[in-house]
Amino acid sequence: MDINNAKSRVEELTKLLNYHNNLYYNQDNPEIGDYEYDKLLRELEDLEKQFPTLLKKDSPTQKVGGSAGEKFSEVTHTVQMMSLHDSFSHGELLDFDRKVREVVQNPLYVVEPKFDGLSVSCEYENGVFVRGSTRGDGFVGEDITDNLITIKSLPKRLKNAPEYLEVRGEVYMSDDNFLKLLKIQEDNEEKPFKNPRNAAAGSLRQKNSKITAQRNLDIFVFNIQQIRGVTLTSHKQSLDYLTELGFPTAPFYNRYDNMEDVIEEIERINNIRGTFGFPIDGAVVKVDDFSQRELLGATAKFPKWAEAYKYPPEEKETKLLDIEINVGRTGALTPVGIFEPVFISGTTVSRAVLHNEDFIKEKDIRIGDTVIIRKAGEIIPEVVSLKSHGENTVPYVFPTVCPSCGSKVTRDGEEAAIRCTNTECPAQLLRHLIHFVSRDAMDIEGLGPAVLEQLVNSSLVKSPVDLYKLTPMDVLGLERKAEKSALNLIDSIEKSKEQELYRLIFALGIRHIGQKAAKLLCDNLLTIENIMNSKVEDYTNIDGFGTVMAESIVEYFSHEESINLIKELKECGVKMPPVEKKSEEGKFTGLTFVLTGTLPTLKRSEASKMIENAGGKTSSSVSKKTSYVVAGEEAGSKLTKAQNLGVTIITEEQLLNMLES
Numbered sequence: 326m327d328i329n330n331a332k333s334r335v336e337e338l339t340k341l342l343n344y345h346n347n348l349y350y351n352q353d354n355p356e357i358g359d360y361e362y363d364k365l366l367r368e369l370e371d372l373e374k375q376f377p378t379l380l381k382k383d384s385p386t387q388k389v390g391g392s393a394g395e396k397f398s399e400v401t402h403t404v405q406m407m408s409l410h411d412s413f414s415h416g417e418l419l420d421f422d423r424k425v426r427e428v429v430q431n432p433l434y435v436v437e438p439k440f441d442g443l444s445v446s447c448e449y450e451n452g453v454f455v456r457g458s459t460r461g462d463g464f465v466g467e468d469i470t471d472n473l474i475t476i477k478s479l480p481k482r483l484k485n486a487p488e489y490l491e492v493r494g495e496v497y498m499s500d501d502n503f504l505k506l507l508k509i510q511e512d513n514e515e516k517p518f519k520n521p522r523n524a525a526a527g528s529l530r531q532k533n534s535k536i537t538a539q540r541n542l543d544i545f546v547f548n549i550q551q552i553r554g555v556t557l558t559s560h561k562q563s564l565d566y567l568t569e570l571g572f573p574t575a576p577f578y579n580r581y582d583n584m585e586d587v588i589e590e591i592e593r594i595n596n597i598r599g600t601f602g603f604p605i606d607g608a609v610v611k612v613d614d615f616s617q618r619e620l621l622g623a624t625a626k627f628p629k630w631a632e633a634y635k636y637p638p639e640e641k642e643t644k645l646l647d648i649e650i651n652v653g654r655t656g657a658l659t660p661v662g663i664f665e666p667v668f669i670s671g672t673t674v675s676r677a678v679l680h681n682e683d684f685i686k687e688k689d690i691r692i693g694d695t696v697i698i699r700k701a702g703e704i705i706p707e708v709v710s711l712k713s714h715g716e717n718t719v720p721y722v723f724p725t726v727c728p729s730c731g732s733k734v735t736r737d738g739e740e741a742a743i744r745c746t747n748t749e750c751p752a753q754l755l756r757h758l759i760h761f762v763s764r765d766a767m768d769i770e771g772l773g774p775a776v777l778e779q780l781v782n783s784s785l786v787k788s789p790v791d792l793y794k795l796t797p798m799d800v801l802g803l804e805r806k807a808e809k810s811a812l813n814l815i816d817s818i819e820k821s822k823e824q825e826l827y828r829l830i831f832a833l834g835i836r837h838i839g840q841k842a843a844k845l846l847c848d849n850l851l852t853i854e855n856i857m858n859s860k861v862e863d864y865t866n867i868d869g870f871g872t873v874m875a876e877s878i879v880e881y882f883s884h885e886e887s888i889n890l891i892k893e894l895k896e897c898g899v900k901m902p903p904v905e906k907k908s909e910e911g912k913f914t915g916l917t918f919v920l921t922g923t924l925p926t927l928k929r930s931e932a933s934k935m936i937e938n939a940g941g942k943t944s945s946s947v948s949k950k951t952s953y954v955v956a957g958e959e960a961g962s963k964l965t966k967a968q969n970l971g972v973t974i975i976t977e978e979q980l981l982n983m984l985e986s
């Protein structure tokens with residue numbers, strides 16, 4: 326490659342990497358896999374090495390992580406939180422070993438799993454947890470103390486603690502908790518997180534620590550950044566010490582005196598990585614001895630005494646035996662591949678999503694073919710590609726009728742999904758009923774999927790209204806229903822008539838209206854009549870309500886069936902109680918504040934808390950709906966925007982006066 330070609334490729338890669346960095350670090354919503362990303366970064370690194378004049382100071386190869394956002398106040402790290410250099414092959418590990426041995430003699434290496442989550446620092450004064458922060462760009466991170474407090478596995482008080490201690494750890498979401506969260510997001514029709522690492526990052530960087538608490542995050546602590554009062558000389562010793570203090574540390578960290586054993590250990594971890602229950606994306610090799618580390622030093626971005634080894638996503642070949650079509654609540658037909666069972670990333674897999682018709686067509690995947698599957702984000706199995714066609718296989722033809730009810734299916738313009746158009750489709754009805762009675766919706770106990778299926782199959786229930794017409798005799802007629810449980814069931818159906826209005830709105834299963842949106846609707850519009858009869862603008866005026874949601878709700882209530890459903894539910898005694906405007910109004914109820922710049926005395930988190938305690942809301946962006954912008958020193962674009970929009974701008978002092986008056 327000549328320098329001109331190299332230059333344009335460097336520019337291209339820089340743009341691309343910055344684009345993916347933003348999606349990954351600031352929006353917790355990556356478009357490509359980490360392994361793919363790492364490869365792009367490596368390509369840039371190699372070009373910069375080959376053509377040193379092309380290396381720019383702000384190249385993605387020179388920077389760590391994201392930037393501290395505006396949501397939290399800043400924490401300056403006394404000890405820089407560095408990144409790690411990556412290896413992708415055994416040869417590169419041998420290079421690392423060689424470079425280490427050029428500087429120090431007889432190094433011992435510790436090998437540990439590389440947890441895939443979010444890097445944090447936690448500080449303890451006399452054994453008390455006082456502050457926690459994100460890595461940010463390595464120098465300045467975000468204060469997330471309140472959110473870290475919600476993590477049960479992080480000790481808040483240490484016994485026999487040193488005077489001062491700063492540890493570094495990785496906050497992660499366990500496989501189990503990730504799968505639970507996906508289920509909840511699916512029920513609420515929220516956009517699901519792509520993998521456990523994004524779920525952990527998105528959960529930890531929440532303004533409201535109550536949300537963080539619900540996400541059940543965990544932590545592994547893997548390093549001592551600073552310590553006063555105790556002297557340690559090696560990594561292994563410090564991990565043992567951290568374990569003794571009560572920190573969750575890696576379940577194994579072994580020490581070796583040669584690279585061959587290190588590589589063997591790395592491969593051992595790779596082979597069993599799916600069985601851990603927590604996500605990892607590699608292994609880390611570290612020089613054990615602290616005085617040797619000092620001799621080795623660091624670059625601007627990473628220490629020279631450690632090396633990460635990144636595992637490629639595990640892929641396996643298997644035979645596609647069949648394609649099943651599932652019909653969802655909104656009628657979407659989803660193809661699911663059935664395979665000869667294979668063991669991959671720790672579990673045996675025999676089903677995987679095939680996404681949609683286009684996917685199957687593009688890859689020309691046919692029943693009887695050999696395909697390659699992997700676990701996306703190491704958890705959910707998916708088909709990556711076709712390996713080879715089987716003998717006499719024929720292209721797969723997507724059904725033109727619903728496999729459940731036989732009605733015609735349609736595909737709307739751009740949409741990839743194919744839907745069953747029959748509003749009374751039993752498969753859709755069943756999914757719909759399961760949602761209607763679920764815990765976050767009408768919460769009808771004892772009405773599980775199996776019972777609902779029988780009710781649907783016996784035509785006793787054709788819509789949610791029919792649930793309220795069931796008699797004990799109807800229920801007793803079902804398989805395996807004892808008298809007592811039949812009565813209990815009727816009783817809990819009866820009780821659900823009193824449920825709060827937002828539960829009913831959520832239960833209706835309107836597209837894009839999750840539980841949170843349902844609550845917003847009720848808190849702002851108060852009655853079912855208002856909710857049914859408002860215009861798009863009325864909905865979009867609600868803070869937190871977007872156009873897509875507004876249009877979806879208008880669409881829903883434009884159908885006669887929807888109006889009849891509400892009417893009939895009412896006739897059956899479902900109360901739909903109007904929401905009462907909260908009587909204990911705070912001084913700031915109904916007001917929205919935006920904080921910007923550095924305030925003279927208060928941290929932003931403190932100011933937000935004061936506003937919220939007085940019933941006000943805080944938002945991170947200025948709009949016409951903003952009541953006040955509280956501006957401190959070095960306020961930037963938000964201040965300009967407020968001035969342009971004519972939003973009232975106040976100082977911290979004025980804010981405090983308003984609170985006191």
Ligand SMILES: NC(=O)c1ccc[n+]([C@@H]2O[C@H](COP(=O)([O-])OP(=O)(O)OC[C@H]3O[C@@H](n4cnc5c(N)ncnc54)[C@H](O)[C@@H]3O)[C@@H](O)[C@H]2O)c1
Pocket residue numbers: 345346348349350355356357358359360362363389390407408409411437438439440441443444445460494495547606609633
């Ligand atoms: N998919 C995308 O679009 C995209 C975009 C940007 C970054 N990324 C990913 O983000 C990561 C970027 O980089 P990074 O700078 O954080 O590097 P990194 O994640 O590869 O390595 C450094 C991190 O490893 C963590 N770690 C976990 N276990 C550890 C252990 N036992 N010892 C030491 N450290 C441990 C530390 O918290 C440290 O911050 C890469 O995995 C990259 O693929 C992906």
Ligand SMILES: [Zn+2]
Pocket residue numbers: 652727728729730731732745746747750751752753
């Ligand atoms: Zn159907």
